[in-house]
Amino acid sequence: MESLAALLLLILLSSLASSFPHPLDPLTFTEISTVRSILSSHPPFSHPNSFPSITSLSLLEPPKTSILSWLPSSPPLPRRATITAYSPNLTHLLSIDIPSRLILSHSTIPHPSAFPRLTSSDISRASSTTLSDPRVIRIIKNRGLDPSRINCLPLSPGWFGPQEENRRLAKVQCFALFYNTTANFYMSPIEGLMVLVDLDVGAVVWVRDEGRGIPVPNGEGTDYRYTGGAVRRGVMMERAGGGTGFEVEGGHMVKWGNWELHVKADERAGIVVSTAKVRAVEGEEWRSVMYKGFASELFVPYMEGSEGWYFRGYMDAGEYGLGSCAMPLVRLNDCPRNAYYMDAVFAGEDGRPFVRPDVICLFERYTGDVAWRHSELFSDEAIHESRPKVTLVARMVASVGNYDYIFDWEFQQDGLIKIKVSLSGMLMVKGTVYQNMSQVPKEHDLHGTLVTENLIGITHDHFITFYLDMDIDGPNNSFVKVHMTKQEISPEESPRKSILKFNREVARTEKDGRIKLNLYDPSEFHIVNPARLSKVGNPSGYKIVPAATAASLLDLTDPPQLRSGFTNNQIWITPYNQSEEWAGGLFAYQSRGDDTLAVWSERDRPIENKDIVTWYTLGFHHIPCQEDYPLMPTVSSSFDLKPANFFDKNPILRAAPYFEEDLPVCETFARGELPNCNSI
Amino acid sequence: MESLAALLLLILLSSLASSFPHPLDPLTFTEISTVRSILSSHPPFSHPNSFPSITSLSLLEPPKTSILSWLPSSPPLPRRATITAYSPNLTHLLSIDIPSRLILSHSTIPHPSAFPRLTSSDISRASSTTLSDPRVIRIIKNRGLDPSRINCLPLSPGWFGPQEENRRLAKVQCFALFYNTTANFYMSPIEGLMVLVDLDVGAVVWVRDEGRGIPVPNGEGTDYRYTGGAVRRGVMMERAGGGTGFEVEGGHMVKWGNWELHVKADERAGIVVSTAKVRAVEGEEWRSVMYKGFASELFVPYMEGSEGWYFRGYMDAGEYGLGSCAMPLVRLNDCPRNAYYMDAVFAGEDGRPFVRPDVICLFERYTGDVAWRHSELFSDEAIHESRPKVTLVARMVASVGNYDYIFDWEFQQDGLIKIKVSLSGMLMVKGTVYQNMSQVPKEHDLHGTLVTENLIGITHDHFITFYLDMDIDGPNNSFVKVHMTKQEISPEESPRKSILKFNREVARTEKDGRIKLNLYDPSEFHIVNPARLSKVGNPSGYKIVPAATAASLLDLTDPPQLRSGFTNNQIWITPYNQSEEWAGGLFAYQSRGDDTLAVWSERDRPIENKDIVTWYTLGFHHIPCQEDYPLMPTVSSSFDLKPANFFDKNPILRAAPYFEEDLPVCETFARGELPNCNSI
Structure with missing residues (x-):
């Protein structure tokens, strides 16, 4: 009893x-x-x-x-x-x-100091206003197109000076909708037609057409919808019994292995990871790693100065909303069968709640990679020890118009967090009269690549700036640049002439925390808790480990760059301030760059042994290639947050290997057929 | 009939x-x-x-x-x-x-112009010669150790001047073998004891002991052998029916999806991929991508100038042999259950053949990642299309003494090849009297990190130089630097002040093909076939896409750097020459740097529209951290070979998504228990 x-x-x-x-x-x-x-x-x-x-x-x-x-x-x-x-x-x-x-x-x-993101109504209104303008209709008809089969999308106009200050504007671009042929209208731009709409008044300010003579491609071969045919079969990632390998308490608190974290969807930031804690061994204290992390802004400048293109320097989080643009994930394809799905509850423009299902997935991943291994021959008996790498992935996809951004937060058992962004979806293409590079005069700069007849994929960049409120064993941390330099050695000291040495430079103020990466002047970038020492006296820390990235080369005074000054460095450190979360400012639409991370950092506040926030910008230069047409295979890059003297030793040394009997038994396909994976 | x-x-x-x-x-x-x-x-x-x-x-x-x-x-x-x-x-x-x-x-x-790699006999002889020297025995006994429980390993001595020219030498380092406690003798170095052995004569040249007073750690807590306990269970990557998803003809010719390639093990290079061909659609012509690719040399300089450490600048391929050091892969743990294994047949020192089983594995991998996707809201009905990424991995692991190098060649259906190197195994540690950082005088440079009491993980680099004989649609190719620069724009031209423009610069001679990467002076690096144009006139090409890497900062005249001059740039291009395969020279042991890629490139031969070879060096700076003790969790980096106008359009647009019925049915574990993956 x-x-x-x-x-x-x-x-x-x-x-x-x-x-x-x-x-x-x-x-x-x-x-x-x-x-x-x-x-x-x-x-x-x-x-x-x-x-x-x-x-x-x-x-x-x-x-x-x-x-x-x-x-x-x-x-x-x-x-x-x-x-x-x-x-x-x-x-x-x-x-x-x-x-x-x-x-x-x-x-x-x-107004005009603060324009929030575009709403669905704004987008509909911009489109309907455009398509009810007789000038637009005439232009469309003159191109031989049916005005009822046109899609018009408002593009954020950026900000290029005081003449644009007094109203909320969108620049509307239109595409031919050959829906019977293709869903991919982005590949059928009505080039040169650009409409400026006043979003509040619901009126066309002006209509420009500089694209007469540029054909509108008919969309042939651009569709991407599955219509049957090739069967992909047989490889999977699976757990038996339908388990996920982790627990989700109260819908958001995720417990997996030696990790505990809170995951949610935010309408602006997309996926947000909070209070991430780790421990080496079950039963030990949970140790704080990160208070909050998310994509704070996403800047996409295009590299074309002409009327229809110069203003394109999107700030997708602040202007459109990464969570607002997050669609339900496609089961089995966006995430594996063993995934757990999380819904978002957002408010509509009328304030009423609605559920956006399946916007986040979490899954345990076995990549086929190795967590650690060693083969030893020089011992009494040969030793071969290897441990499989198993990770937890939290994923969200934001479909911001043409582009799809896949955000992954991947947690490893050894304490590493990998943050990955993958790009897919459609290029923004520009119509052209050229059908072949042989027709292009040598001095003519296409500002991109002829990706098919009559379409140029315009060169652009993507910069994703992450807010990372690291709290290594507590809020008060320091940023340490472990700076590597060549030390010359005299012949008296050693037969060597040089070695690589490192110095630990503690950043005192924000200006010390601004980092431009340089392969030939390298550093490691540690966030440490100076008050928490390891058993041998090293401060507990994590390091931020960049991988492939790109830096903005735009002029610092170029309006899009000014508005996105947060991309002027790859790393920034600021003192924690609850109101400084959005790298491009709370109000990004038509912003003037006066409320960005770059501006806040100018105050040069002390950051040593303080509650600090790390900002990392992951960049991509994107010179399109033909393979990106009509829909891009994913391109990915990532960076890591990696324990560095956080644990006293390798925390996964005692992990067990796989044995045959640990694995599920898979007998047949549901269809009962033999595997055939070669036909894709 | x-x-x-x-x-x-x-x-x-x-x-x-x-x-x-x-x-x-x-x-x-x-x-x-x-x-x-x-x-x-x-x-x-x-x-x-x-x-x-x-x-x-x-x-x-x-x-x-x-x-x-x-x-x-x-x-x-x-x-x-x-x-x-x-x-x-x-x-x-x-x-x-x-x-x-x-x-x-x-x-x-x-001799001494050409010393080949160390053989097993060399290694045994160096060890036994050392351990039969009475001075060594006395030193070991003086440290309180049992001379019968000592492991001595010969280290390649590099080359530091003519006084070392006339004999084949090894520098022998010894470790205490607490085999009942641990297999990990690398963590118990007898610091300061260094023995120079003449390998041919089989005699000790000198014995030095500068480590008196430095304790030899007893190996406690350093063992990595599995002894039962925690069970890892449930996540896997699998095909039903035991199929691999690809065919291997004649033991080496691999056919998977739209790829065909030849894979083999080489005693020096490790895994070698030859005649890699791809096509967009089954039935189309096979198109050449790469004639031959492999790790040509692996340079590991340590950053400590003292007697026992200055000479450590290993060239693992030429001095030890990556294939010779490749051990059988651990099934289920080094590679997933659906892997196919390839044996190597090598010759022993006596010329007799022997089989090294399971040194290469190939497996189809479903990472849970997305090959392409798009969600479209601005069309008649919402569209959500996504395709899973499935790849083919070919893997080999070289266990070169303490370190384990995992080499992956990963082929994607979209034509991309990802070449990844992962590092695991043991640090080379140096004994020290210090038990805590608080004991270390501020001016004393440890040249690394105190990873546990009495052991310093010495700072070092790893550089893996890949030989990539790209043959894009045939042998005659050009190297094109697609150089990105800021173009300033005048106010008359555009409201923008700058855009990113690119110029295609064709490399004429070898000196044009030497590349040092620079984040703020970026380029794409294309290998193109100028004679094969796409349907819109772009030359067929692949680009080499670096990710995280490190450059050597050593002085160009520092002896280890001179011998490994192939790391002076990240990219080199040379004309194809059958005798130029080994970046550090055919004979690397005690080499003087007179037969390296850096020397060959000085001839500045023409490389435009020629059969050319691309060399890429993947680098790692490794400042150890405590987590690397006593055995490192894997650290990885990679680079990609990516189609760039090679295909006229996205070659995987017609790939099928997964449906539930395409996946295997997995019911239970072989052990019949429920999954429990949280206890690691």
Whole structure:
């Protein structure tokens, strides 16, 4: 009876535990509904005709200090919402305490200082406004196209001077929609047709057409929808019994092996990883690695100065929203069969909650790689020891118009975190009269590659700037540049003439924390806790390990670069500041670059032994090639956060190898046929 | 009856086909035996007492022109052997035609110009010579150690001037062997004891001991052998029915999806990939991508100038042999269950063949990654299309003493080849009196990291230089630097102030083909066939895409750097020359740097529209951390060979997605238990 009572108590406690959300859990459907009902009685939201458009409605995260001291057994922390809303002359910022229904703050910012991201309505309005303009219709007809089969998309206009300051604008580009032939309208641009739309007034400001004579490709061979045929079969990644290999508590808290982390979707940042903790051995204390990490901004400048192209320097997180653009993942194909899926609950423009299913997947991955190994011949008997690498991947995909960005956070048992971005989807192509490179005069710069007849893939860059609030064994950390240089040695000292030496340089202020990578002047970049020493006295640390990347070569005063000044360095370090999360500024649309990481960093605040935030920018130069047409095979790059004297020794030395009997038994295909993987 | 006859004919033909080897197949057991019998009647091999030690005996590959024109239906090409043998005053180079038993050439090179790699006998002799020296025994006893439980390993001495020219030497380092406690003797160095051995005479030249007072760690906690306990379970990569997803014809010719390649093990280079061909669609012509690729040399300089350390600048391929050091792969752990294994047949020092089983594995890999995807919202109906990435991996592991190098060649269906090197195994550690960083005077440079009490992981680099004989659609190719620069724009031209432009610069001679990577002066590096244009007139090409790498910062005149001058640039281009395969020279042991890639390149030969070879060096700076003790978790880097206007369009657009019924059904574990992957 006693054990039954204990069991019942356990069941009760666990049901209670799961009924309290983790304080970083996103707002629930009910909470968003409550927020909307609170708003509905608060002006101007209380007037149905002037209900501002909600551009952001999400959890106001409790202060970091509260989160750090919170325990599952603690009373729940306040559930508050932060809201951005837009009405034609004002942007509203509100915070609301949900249980008490109190509006904690409501400030307004007059335009044009603060334009939030584009909403679905903005996109529809821009398109319909364009397609109801008789000039546009005439141009479309003159190209021999059916105006009812045209797709028009608003592009963020950037900011190029005060003449554009006083209204919220979109530059609209149109594509022919040969839907019977192809879904891939991006490959059928109506080149040279550019329409400037005032988004608030819902009016066309001007129509330009500089593309007469440039053919609109008919989309043949560009479709990518599966219509049957080739069967791909047989290779998979699997767990038996349908298990995932990890637990997800309360929908967001993930426990896998020696990792514990909170994962959620954010409408602006996309996937957000919080309070990542690790330990070497089960039962040991959990040790903090990262308080919060996410893609803060994504800058995509195109390299063409002409009327239809110069302004293209997208800031996809701030202008469109990476979470807003995250679509349901395609099961079995975006993520393997053993994946767990997480939904997002977002608020619509009207403040009503909606569920976006399957936007994040988590899966255990066995890559076929090796976690560690050694073969030893010079011992009494030959030794061959090897351990398979198994990781946990958390993934989200943002489909920002033509491009698809796959964001992976991969956790290894040895404590390493790999952050990977993969690019797929469609190029932004420019129509041209040329069908072959032999027709292009030598002095004519295409600003890209002729990817097929009449289409140029325009050169561009991608920069993804990650916010990484590393808290190595606690918030107070230092940034240490482990700088490697050649040390010359005199003949008296050694037969060698030189060695590579390293110096540990502790960054005192923000300017010391700005890093431009240089292969011939290399450093390691450590975030250490100077107060936590290893058993032999090294400070506990993680290092940020860049891999392939690209730097912006644009002029620092070029308007797109000015707005995206956060890409001026590969690494920045700032003191933690709850209001400095968005590298391009809270309001990125038509921003002027006055609220970026580059500006904040100019204050040169102290960063030594402080709660600091690391910013890393992963870059890609993209000179298109024909293989990118009509849809790009994925291109990936990554960087690592790697323990460096964080553990006293290799934490996975005691990992077990695989034996045959540990693996699932797979007998047949569901279809019952033999494997045939060669026909792709 | 007719069909039976046809069937019999087919069986006959296919058995004939498989009885002729591919002309690049390595020598068989029988062929090596024949070579030995031919040698046995040829002086000095005919005298049993003066039989030179065979340091290399392998296929003399037929001339490239013969291979390129060879077809499976052609008569077999000559089967010839190339042999390097060593006798105390001479190095012999021979070539033998096997079927005719003719010795085609026999040249001798007097010492000290040409020392081949160390043999097992050299290693044993160096160890036994050391351990029979009474001075060594006394030193060992003085440290309180049992001389019968000591392991001594010869280290290549490099070359530091003419005083070392006249004999073949090894520097011997000893370790305490606490075998009951640990197999990991590398963590118990007898620091400061260094013995110089004359390998030919078998005598100790000198004994030095500068390590008195430095404790020898007792190996506690350093063992890595599996002794039961934690069970890792449940994640796997699998094909149903035991299939591999590819075919291997004649033991070496691999056909997978749209790839065809020849894979073999070489005693010096390790894994060799030859005649890699790809096509977009089944039935189309096979198109040449790479004639031959392998790791040509592996340079590992240590960054410590003292007596016991200055000379450590290993050239593992030329001094030890990557294939010679390749051990059988650990099934299920080094490679997944669906792997196919390839054996190597090598010749021993006595010329007799032996089989090294399972040194190469090939497996189809599903990483859980995406080959391409797009979600489209702005069309009549939402579209979500995604295709899983499936690749073919060919892997070999070389265990060169303490370090394990995992070499992966990974082929993607989109034509990309990823070449990855992963490092594991043990650090070379140096004994020290220090137990904690607090004891180390500020001005004292450890030249590394205190990884545990009394052991410093010494800073070092790894450089792996790959030989890549790219033949894009045929042998005659050009190297094109697609150089990116900032182009300033005037206000009259555009509201932009700058764009990124690119220029295609064709390399005329070898000096144009030397590349030092620079993040702020970037280029793409294309190997193109100027005679083969795409449908829109772009030359067919592949680009070499670096990822994380490191450059050597050593002085160009520092002896180790001089010997490894091939690491002076990240990329070199040379005209094809059958005798220029080994970046550090044919004879690397005690080499003086007079036969390296850096020397050959000085001739500045024309390389435009020629049969050219690309050399890429993948580098790692390795400042050890405590996690690397007592055995390193793998560290990886890679580079890609990526189609760039090689295909007219994305070659995998028509790939099929996975459906549930395409995947194997996995029900249970062989052990019949539920999965539990959290306990590692």
